[in-house]
Amino acid sequence: MILKKPYEKITNRDLDILNILWHSGKSMTASEIVATGGGLTTNTVQAVLRKLLKQKWIEIADIVYSGTVLCRSYRPTMTMKEFALTQLADEFQQLQEEISTSSLVAALLDKAPSPEKRAEEIQQLEKLLADYKKNPS
Numbered sequence: 001m002i003l004k005k006p007y008e009k010i011t012n013r014d015l016d017i018l019n020i021l022w023h024s025g026k027s028m029t030a031s032e033i034v035a036t037g038g039g040l041t042t043n044t045v046q047a048v049l050r051k052l053l054k055q056k057w058i059e060i061a062d063i064v065y066s067g068t069v070l071c072r073s074y075r076p077t078m079t080m081k082e083f084a085l086t087q088l089a090d091e092f093q094q095l096q097e098e099i100s101t102s103s104l105v106a107a108l109l110d111k112a113p114s115p116e117k118r119a120e121e122i123q124q125l126e127k128l129l130a131d132y133k134k135n136p137s
Helices: 012-024 030-035 042-054 080-095 101-110 115-134
Strands: 058-066 069-076
Touching: 012 030, 012 042, 012 069, 012 080, 030 042, 030 069, 042 058, 042 069, 101 115
Parallel strands: none
Antiparallel strands: 058 069
């Protein structure tokens, strides 16, 4: 098996800034992100924001005043859950020649914390599969 590097790799700094934006509950300027702490510098934050914009993981929410200067404020384009699922699906797609979807689902069900949770997940999967059968697009 040959593993391929994902097209758009997420770094720890990218995640640091996304987490700040997700947990803030509001759009933020670069200086507000720096002010949250965590040892982030203005140059680092601005570079990461440019990258996240290019990858469409964030967007410009507004142009606001920071003191007397106009600044962009940023917000994530997806929730933390949506982002995690997208990342997982992208990673899985890289392995799909070696691992089938059904094998992945079986492995995840094997990791269920209890038989009750496993049964609940199976029930949700059955409903999801029925919906996909009705609307295969």
